[in-house]
Amino acid sequence: MIDPGLPKGFRDYLPEEEITRQNMIDTIRSVFERFGFIPLNTPAIERKEILTGGDDHFGMHIFTTGIDGDKEKLALRFDLTVPLARVVSEHQNEIQKPFKRYQIGTVWRGESPQAGRYREFTQCDADIVGSANILADSEIIALMHETLSGLDVGPFRIRVNNRKVLNALASYAGFSKERLPSVLRVVDKIEKQGWKKVQGELLKEGLLTGQTKKIQDILEIQNSDKEKMLNEAQDLLGKESREGISELQECMGYLETFGVPEESWVFDFSVARGLGYYTGIVFESILINLPELGSVMSGGRYDNLVSRFSSQSVPATGVSLGIDRLFAGVRSFKGYKAKKSVSRVLILNFDPESEKTCVEALSAIRKAGIPSEIYLGNEKTMKGQLGYALKREIPFVLIIGSDERKQGIAQLKDLSKRTQNSIPLSSLGKEIRLYIG
Amino acid sequence: MIDPGLPKGFRDYLPEEEITRQNMIDTIRSVFERFGFIPLNTPAIERKEILTGGDDHFGMHIFTTGIDGDKEKLALRFDLTVPLARVVSEHQNEIQKPFKRYQIGTVWRGESPQAGRYREFTQCDADIVGSANILADSEIIALMHETLSGLDVGPFRIRVNNRKVLNALASYAGFSKERLPSVLRVVDKIEKQGWKKVQGELLKEGLLTGQTKKIQDILEIQNSDKEKMLNEAQDLLGKESREGISELQECMGYLETFGVPEESWVFDFSVARGLGYYTGIVFESILINLPELGSVMSGGRYDNLVSRFSSQSVPATGVSLGIDRLFAGVRSFKGYKAKKSVSRVLILNFDPESEKTCVEALSAIRKAGIPSEIYLGNEKTMKGQLGYALKREIPFVLIIGSDERKQGIAQLKDLSKRTQNSIPLSSLGKEIRLYIG
Numbered sequence: 033m034i035d036p037g038l039p040k041g042f043r044d045y046l047p048e049e050e051i052t053r054q055n056m057i058d059t060i061r062s063v064f065e066r067f068g069f070i071p072l073n074t075p076a077i078e079r080k081e082i083l084t085g086g087d088d089h090f091g092m093h094i095f096t097t098g099i100d101g102d103k104e105k106l107a108l109r110f111d112l113t114v115p116l117a118r119v120v121s122e123h124q125n126e127i128q129k130p131f132k133r134y135q136i137g138t139v140w141r142g143e144s145p146q147a148g149r150y151r152e153f154t155q156c157d158a159d160i161v162g163s164a165n166i167l168a169d170s171e172i173i174a175l176m177h178e179t180l181s182g183l184d185v186g187p188f189r190i191r192v193n194n195r196k197v198l199n200a201l202a203s204y205a206g207f208s209k210e211r212l213p214s215v216l217r218v219v220d221k222i223e224k225q226g227w228k229k230v231q232g233e234l235l236k237e238g239l240l241t242g243q244t245k246k247i248q249d250i251l252e253i254q255n256s257d258k259e260k261m262l263n264e265a266q267d268l269l270g271k272e273s274r275e276g277i278s279e280l281q282e283c284m285g286y287l288e289t290f291g292v293p294e295e296s297w298v299f300d301f302s303v304a305r306g307l308g309y310y311t312g313i314v315f316e317s318i319l320i321n322l323p324e325l326g327s328v329m330s331g332g333r334y335d336n337l338v339s340r341f342s343s344q345s346v347p348a349t350g351v352s353l354g355i356d357r358l359f360a361g362v363r364s365f366k367g368y369k370a371k372k373s374v375s376r377v378l379i380l381n382f383d384p385e386s387e388k389t390c391v392e393a394l395s396a397i398r399k400a401g402i403p404s405e406i407y408l409g410n411e412k413t414m415k416g417q418l419g420y421a422l423k424r425e426i427p428f429v430l431i432i433g434s435d436e437r438k439q440g441i442a443q444l445k446d447l448s449k450r451t452q453n454s455i456p457l458s459s460l461g462k463e464i465r466l467y468i469g
Numbered sequence: 470m471i472d473p474g475l476p477k478g479f480r481d482y483l484p485e486e487e488i489t490r491q492n493m494i495d496t497i498r499s500v501f502e503r504f505g506f507i508p509l510n511t512p513a514i515e516r517k518e519i520l521t522g523g524d525d526h527f528g529m530h531i532f533t534t535g536i537d538g539d540k541e542k543l544a545l546r547f548d549l550t551v552p553l554a555r556v557v558s559e560h561q562n563e564i565q566k567p568f569k570r571y572q573i574g575t576v577w578r579g580e581s582p583q584a585g586r587y588r589e590f591t592q593c594d595a596d597i598v599g600s601a602n603i604l605a606d607s608e609i610i611a612l613m614h615e616t617l618s619g620l621d622v623g624p625f626r627i628r629v630n631n632r633k634v635l636n637a638l639a640s641y642a643g644f645s646k647e648r649l650p651s652v653l654r655v656v657d658k659i660e661k662q663g664w665k666k667v668q669g670e671l672l673k674e675g676l677l678t679g680q681t682k683k684i685q686d687i688l689e690i691q692n693s694d695k696e697k698m699l700n701e702a703q704d705l706l707g708k709e710s711r712e713g714i715s716e717l718q719e720c721m722g723y724l725e726t727f728g729v730p731e732e733s734w735v736f737d738f739s740v741a742r743g744l745g746y747y748t749g750i751v752f753e754s755i756l757i758n759l760p761e762l763g764s765v766m767s768g769g770r771y772d773n774l775v776s777r778f779s780s781q782s783v784p785a786t787g788v789s790l791g792i793d794r795l796f797a798g799v800r801s802f803k804g805y806k807a808k809k810s811v812s813r814v815l816i817l818n819f820d821p822e823s824e825k826t827c828v829e830a831l832s833a834i835r836k837a838g839i840p841s842e843i844y845l846g847n848e849k850t851m852k853g854q855l856g857y858a859l860k861r862e863i864p865f866v867l868i869i870g871s872d873e874r875k876q877g878i879a880q881l882k883d884l885s886k887r888t889q890n891s892i893p894l895s896s897l898g899k900e901i902r903l904y905i906g
Contacts, residue, residue, distance in 0.1 A: 034778055037559065038512065038516070039541050044512070045510035045511075046560060047507035047509055050509060067842065068840055070809075072487060075479040077476060077588075078476070079475070081471055096534065096535065096537065097532050097535075098532065100533065104476050119481055126483060140514070168845050174832075178835075289828040289832075341472075392728075395727055403502050403503050406604070
């Protein structure tokens with residue numbers, strides 16, 4: 033006998049979770065499509081060097097894979113951005129640019145299961161490839177707003193920054209440009225760890241206390257007047273920050289035009305987005321009632337990713353949402369209610385002589401587009417079958433016994449309201465809608 | 470520079486294919502849900518022994534996977550049925566039975582890429598676990614009919630048989646019961662290879678010519694009267710086939726009640742379904758215009774699969790559809806037309822002073838639920854931007870230049886009909902529906 037357990041770091045979504053999770057994915061997809069993004073589908077398996085960029089010391093733990101005996105070094109994708117860059121390079125002539133694509137797919141990372149982390153995730157990505165226009169960055173932020181508004185996640189806040197502004201930190205604080213990537217990796221932890229810890233790490237990285245204080249000056253600029261906040265930063269950072277600040281100014285104007293409410297987003301100069309490949313405007317979002325989740329949807333501009341595969345330079349901007357983390361958040365809300373069924377109606381099946389009529393009724397209801405089922409289990413009594421409907425939380429039950437059959441009707445029981453109505457079998461498909469909505 | 474190629478046996482679905490493929494999956498899912506099936510989601514990665522049943526000489530090439538340094542032997546699933554059996558064993562107390570679950574997911578197999586075969590597939594499975602009722606088998610066949618009718622695949626034929634009938638072959642043809650599995654594996658090829666080759670292989674397996682002829686007698690029974698066909702088989706096979714024949718009789722009655730048209734399905738005693746785990750009624754389906762695809766949706770009853778993991782015996786029946794093969798079929802039809810966009814409207818963006826009005830118009834159209842986009846590329850002229858709409862096959866273009874803005878209108882161009890209409894900007898969201906449907 034084999035133990036039916038899963039490997040560590042993996043999990044099933046049983047239907048009562050998966051129904052809600054799928055609904056979330058449906059909502060996300062419909063918002064992405066409303067914004068004109070078109071779907072792309074790439075395989076889960078890629079050549080390993082595609083994913084690592086050929087770097088043997090690639091920092092992330094990735095799943096390698098293969099068929100015994102095959103020589104190619106293969107691995108499971110850890111995000112959907114690298115495969116997008118590969119596709120854009122490989123199919124440059126077929127793909128019409130700007131290319132607004134979305135992809136919803138599984139990715140794998142070797143996170144430590146000891147720490148309660150999972151190793152398989154579903155990501156929902158939307159990217160615009162081939163546009164350097166700030167309108168494109170702004171549209172991605174408007175998309176974030178629309179997506180998170182469409183999901184049942186409560187209030188949220190989008191935080192916007194520009195890597196071009198942070199790049200001016202080096203001369204302002206007086207450390208060498210080569211240190212910028214590692215400084216930003218440390219700064220990226222400020223939301224989780226607070227300034228004190230970040231400062232400690234910066235000192236360990238070899239920065240002087242005075243330099244960290246100048247960094248702090250910038251990261252902590254706050255002003256409810258966004259225009260003033262940009263001016264403050266530019267006053268401190270000077271000429272080198274001008275391009276970045278003016279892009280943020282432009283973005284602010286577009287967000288207003290897109291109708292993104294002023295209170296739903298802020299500028300925040302501490303948003304660094306650790307990943308090395310960002311080059312311009314970056315953004316992330318937190319749920320106000322669940323800040324401990326960290327950013328649930330984030331991204332930014334990355335103008336150089338395709339350069340790994342080809343000499344062409346392709347500007348790009350995009351966003352990624354991790355559905356599993358967001359779902360865990362939604363599930364932890366007070367008002368959350370698991371859905372146990374998609375069926376609206378269960379037809380009981382306790383009288384062998386009425387079974388044929390029951391199956392015909394089932395077909396009629398389904399033809400009317402109503403998800404429904406007939407009882408298929410071992411309970412022979414009406415009571416036993418009703419118990420199944422209650423456990424599965426199917427809201428309506430349809431009863432056709434010999435009496436009903438003779439009268440040419442079916443009894444429709446509303447299990448929550450505890451009401452019952454007779455419906456003529458001859459017009460079941462039409463009339464049932466009146467009761468079940 | 471890294472070569473952006475995929476490993477052998479893998480492929481991308483670019484949007485102009487993926488849009489149609491996604492629509493097919495949407496249709497399948499909505500039929501599954503209409504039949505009351507609920508979604509389950511299991512990880513792509515399982516412990517290897519779960520998949521192989523602990524058999525070191527497991528016949529199928531599967532992808533092994535892991536994180537360097539981890540000890541657990543892991544592999545990628547090759548179907549969705551074994552994971553279902555695992556879930557049913559692992560969560561026996563949480564899962565309410567009968568359990569009607571569907572799963573749409575990726576599976577991987579080490580098929581030979583040299584033969585033009587792919588190694589990654591999307592499968593759509595629907596199974597009923599915990600019901601031994603023939604009504605359940607019949608519902609699965611009705612589901613096949615409804616699913617294939619809902620897809621754009623032309624006429625099809627469902628073929629139904631019962632492993633319990635085939636089990637009677639051994640005594641009828643006079644070979645030992647132990648040989649039955651290998652005989653059925655050979656018989657399963659009859660559709661592709663024809664009787665002559667199958668007979669040759671049966672002789673190689675050690676059967677006598679007389680025995681193969683008796684097998685042929687059964688496999689070739691045909692009669693447009695289904696009732697007579699069953700009687701013929703039972704007359705030949707005798708008592709041992711009685712249970713199997715009577716189940717088929719019951720199934721026939723249910724299919725009629727479900728409204729599955731008589732001409733869309735047949736009994737066919739040559740349907741063996743090679744897989745060892747089937748125990749009762751089995752079925753497959755072919756597209757009449759593309760018989761070379763083989764069966765596009767198939768399944769059957771398997772009452773013992775869970776016994777790998779637990780001592781409980783759980784009856785089950787289900788069906789699996791391979792979306793990639795079916796899509797390849799759909800794409801080869803004459804009438805097939807690739808979809809290049811989901812957007813119904815492209816808003817041109819050539820006059821910087823009108824850009825703000827254009828973005829506001831975009832938001833209004835999206836708010837009306839219409840997938841739409843604004844031009845984000847480098848073309849500055851109206852003509853260049855129109856070219857983009859034509860290449861992307863976006864059916865409508867909305868034009869707001871300085872003249873339109875002053876008049877408070879937008880021009881809506883229908884690119885296929887070559888007509889143009891003015892719409893007041895103040896009621897754009899409402900009125901645009903009148904034109905674009």
